[in-house]
Amino acid sequence: MKIVMSWLREAVPALPPAKAVADALIRAGFEVEAVESVGHDVAGVVAGEVVSIELVQTKKKDVRWVQVRVAETGTRGVICGAFNFEVGNRVAVALPGAVLPGGFTITARKTYGQVSEGMICSASELGIGDDHSGILVLPPDTPLGADVAELLELADDVLDIAVTPDRGYGLSLRGIAREAATAFGLAFDDPTVVAAVPGGRDGVREQAAPGHLEHVVPEQAVPERGAVGYPVVVEDTAACSRYVARVVTGVRPGAVTPLRLARRLALSGMRPISVPVDVTNLIMLGLGQPLHAFDRAKLSGPIVVRRARDGERLVTLDGVKRELDPEDLVIADDSGPVALAGVMGGASTEISSDTTEILIEAAHFDPVAVARTARRHQLGSEASRRFERGVDPALAPAAARAALRLLAELAGATAETGVTDIDHRPSPRAITFPLAETARLGGRPYPEEVVRRRLVEVGCTVADSAGPAGAAGTAGPAAPADSAGGATLLVTPPSWRGDLTRSADLVEEVMRLEGYDTIPVTLPRLPAGRGLTQGQRMRRAVDAALAHQGYVEVLTVPFVGDDTPDRLGLTGDDARAAVVRIANPIAEDASNLRTTLLPGLFAAAVRNIGRGQADLALFETGLVFRSVVTVATPPTPPLTPAVDHRPGDAEIAALNAVLPEQPRLVAVVLTGRREPAGWWGPGQLATWQDAVDAAHTVAEATGVELAVAADAVMPWHPGRCARLSADGRVVGYAGELHPRVIAAYGLPARTCAMELDLDTVIEIASSRPPVTAPAVSTYPPxxxxxxxxxxxxxxxxxxxxxxxxxxxxxxxxxxxxxxxxxxxxxxxxxxxxxxxxxxxxxxxxxxxxxxxxxxxxxxxxxxxxxxxxxx
Structure with a gap:
């Protein structure tokens, strides 16, 4: 999120310089990645008036010889290739010696047979935007000779803030302004809080609650337009808890966004397009509420918020025709879907240069529904980015009013008196907050008045647990004591802080605002006499033994594709073919958990061979996941236990019953030479014996003796496969890989591998009596x-x-x-x-x-x- 400091100072006027603001935000838990100074190097650009224009024709292109007046007396001649201005226009002129963004110095030079004394600038050349198609034409009342850098407020600072997913309110100037004001102890007037005015100008009664408007339209659609607002039906109230619609008419098609606002958009990372689109973007950046503007003339029938139906399609604003999924939340009219709710509008109702009537949509959509739609269509947008992280559900009416005010100011629009506000928001839930939690979780004591003040600064309503909830900022009398001997409060989080759901979240806010640097550093006390378990010691011994033999350890991802059992040549009754599918895979070709370590080692070997390393000896120890028989009826205890207490034995048993088997294995892969060539000889290739020897190395590190016998098990070669047993139990296999497996993975010929069940080997080793040192005979052999x-x-x-x-x-x-x-x-x-x-x-x-x-x-x-x- 890019925050323009001049815009931020309009919300909090007394802020210090940008660097101090960035430091304060970092201390409050925000990651400020950069503080960028823009426009400070622009100098010598003044406002001038075009006096005369003479066309200069050349073989390559036509240009114009322009006489501009930059003071009361005298003119300057400038060669210009743009044709979008005329005599009498006021333009930005960079005189010789002027400096443009990037340190570009303007000089007088001879070109096209004339001496050009400067340059007439476009918007992009001044850093206002990326429009370089024509000259920037200034308002006609611009004073001659005025400094354009001051006139357009080109000098500014921009904070680049990486907002974490749990702080969606930080994706707005409103949210950052509140944090900055709190950090410096300054007053902050929330732009969405309005005073109660009975019967406002547009026939709407405004309430004292932040951004709340009284319902004027019932849930079902109203059959006609007029004082009651545009008809809207919300079918899926769980996915759309609030929908506000406002209509404006008389939009002036030729209206142009003022340069100051266009500059603000550009510095915020958005391209100025047109007044209606720029207004929605400015509201989104300022308040955090995404808006969408429909061309009302292109709508047919009432707006319906619903899930998509089978076979429906939508051409989005990016020109792509999309097949809709039944899980997609859409905005529709009588013609079908006209927008992907919270993600992107449709081309059929897009605002154009001829639009004169606009329907403004300000809604609150479910974060999960928006995130899944955006991911399903690979269509991220600034709107979806905010909805995914949580938008203030009380903000929609205030955002719609702000949009109407800007459209009236910038495009001469007139707001219709009707308002549609469909509200299905749940009632706010208070959190019982023991004050003793701040010391228990925070690592230091916090005075009660500090806790109350910090929670109020966050926007919470704080009251004593024994009485009714008070207004925000009410400290109240001393709170009663709870059973633990500390005071207890009732805290109602603000609507824009959906991440505050429990006492620990409130403690974190107090800690964050008081400063993490005020928490004392204490080292935890470790219990004495506890070292590594026998299994841990054996696993470390195995890793060290293989490393001493020249093997290199790798760590591969535990995800494999659907084709892995086929590539390994496994049959359906093989335990390694019983894969566990991931509900939310990171990629389509990695949708299952591995049942063997070999595919990951094969991929690592192929990657290294592709980089010129052909002689490889790789090993890995890790868990594999093998499916278990699914129980017919789900266990009674919930599969997502609470986090505030230890689960009971029944819960743990139920959780373990549905988990896959997760044995720990060790595996090796060998390619190329095991002994390099040199003056001592041609070297030796790795063979199946080396794979068997690796198994013996593992066994010796644990004190277990392996028995080796021939076998035929995929993915090994049937004639070069060894079955490895200990105490009569099969613990693994080693040998040369099957040619079909080698071809399937692109491995070199005669590649060898070994895989052992390390858990079973350690279990066998642990069941044996302690190893005693052998008696050393002093007699000759x-x-x-x-x-x-x-x-x-x-x-x-x-x-x-x-x-x-x-x-x-x-x-x-x-x-x-x-x-x-x-x-x-x-x-x-x-x-x-x-x-x-x-x-x-x-x-x-x-x-x-x-x-x-x-x-x-x-x-x-x-x-x-x-x-x-x-x-």
Whole structure:
């Protein structure tokens, strides 16, 4: 929101310089992004009168040699390419030595055969707007030689304020003026508060409440125009709680917005268009109430506020033909929809240069309805931006009156006496506010008089809880004590502060206005003796172990598209295919929660490969979400528990019953080389063994031993997939990815991956007795090597397990150091060479003991796997 300081000072005259105002607003909780000085560098531009015009024809274009008088005596000759002015007009002349916005200095120069002594300026060249199609023609009574910068108030300051969504009132000069006046302790006269005048000029009785007008039109449409106002029917009163319609006639088509107001619009970030449109924009910027102007001659029948019907279409003001959704709130007449309520008007009733009768709409629309319509049609506007954040529902009549006054002043319009005001606003709700909350939540004590004063400055009505609500600003006698020993107030928030709904919101207002810097800094007291849980320590150990092995951790978004199960080749009965759909996804291609970490890792790998990093070893630990069976009847407790107390056991159980399963997994992806090429050799590509080794790294970090067996599970290659088990429970898979999956994700050939259920691994590790340090034997080891011939289909894990069982307690380590397949062992056979290290804790092994352990290991392997000792 851009706030023009000269406009702000009209509301609060005694404000200090712009920088001080910005600092005060920042202290009050507003984010002032910039303070921009505009027009201060303009100098030497004066008002002149066109004395004569001579056409100069050239091959490229025609220009005019203009004689302008800038003082009582003497004229200046200026070359000008514009044709929208004539002899006798008053124009802005930049004399030699003048400076225009941006530091552009004007000099006399020879052009088109003449010496041009300056320049006649357009509006854009003076920084008033972006209209550079013609020269800026000043009013005929402008004094000759007058300084144009002072005349048009070009020098100004603009505050650029980023308004948070909960402070919609800040999207108006009215709201910022109130905050600025409060910050400096200055008086603020709300422009929407009017005194009671029985039977006003337009036949409307004005009330003392801010912007309130007594109802003149009942809810249903009135059959004819006249003193009772334009007929309006509100079908959806929940989405439109207030609708005010006023009609003006006799609008002068040729009316032009005064330069001062056009400049104000331009500095506020809006383009001046025409008097009716500029008036609605000025009211919106000033008061915060979006208005819409209909050409009354183009309307047929009464205005109807309703939801769109199937098949209806609307061409909006941007020229786009839009298919309407049944959830869209529209403004319609007998011909159908003529506007998207709170978002944008329709082209069929647009104000044109020939419009003489205007219907002004000032309404209050539901923020959710407007936000959904704007998002559905990807059609954001200044109006929707305000309605989405909440507009003062009491503001509509005052805004309509202000628009009528400006149209009468600027375009000679006459307001019809009838007023339509359909009001379905709920009654204001008072908040029971214990004063002790300010100290409990604010971190410091606040005197009662300070709390009362700050709430009144916000606009609240403050009264004692035991008596009737008093008028705003009434302090009243000492409030009674509540059960907690503190006073209690009844606080009614103002209509423009829809964000004030509970005691904590009121405490925040007091803290904000008193200054967050007045809150003392205290460090929280942490309970002693609490460290990381065993599960947390294990998760950190897993991350550290993988990082030590050269893996790089990534964090990917947990959202995937509808096609993810198909791209991974998952079948319908696979638990990973049971996705949880997001009710409000951030994108259409990310509408589900992930059931596996692999898609995110694949995307990260593809992104890195596209940036030239082909040798990758990535890992991620994180939650996945798998759908559970939906209960037939919803749980009795509400699914949105209160925040002022801890939910009960029944509520927690009901909430947990509808949550998806959320196991924590760890996964890795490897592409390219695991060992780079260099003088030492060509390097080695990552293979499925490296993926299995990553699983062993995770298991070792938690103290769990994995069993590896061949399997065929998507998305892994059926011939290069390993099933990983611990204590007889399958905890994950590792291996080379299936070629179809590699093609679906655009990964390099032979990409490998591993995924483990980390929660299950930690659960298994936690169920085991504490690990004790092994006794280190001081006696020398006995090493024995053996080579066993087994069938090619026998897993190495089975042979290893048999050797360990046969060797018994003397076996310290067992290492597979060679695998051979060839003619020397026969077809369908392979040779596995193992190194056995044997050691006793209490003695040096004899050769006979070592050989006996070796032979026992061979015998057990022969019994369990059919292995034959290779000689």
């Amino acid at each position: 006995a090493d024995r090597d053996i080579a066993l011939v087994v069938e090619a289909g026998v897993p190495v894990a089975r042979v290893t397990e048999a050797l360990r069982r046969g060797a018994g307690d003397l076996l310290e380590t067992l290492t597979l150091f060679d695998v051979y397949e060839g003619s020397q062992v026969g077809d369908g056979q392979r040779s596995l060479a193992f190194g056995l290290r044997l050691r006793a804790a209490d003695r040096t092994l004899t050769a006979q003991e070592a050989n006996a352990a070796r032979d026992a290991a061979i015998a057990e392997a022969a019994r369990l796997t059919g292995a034959i000792l290779r000689t």
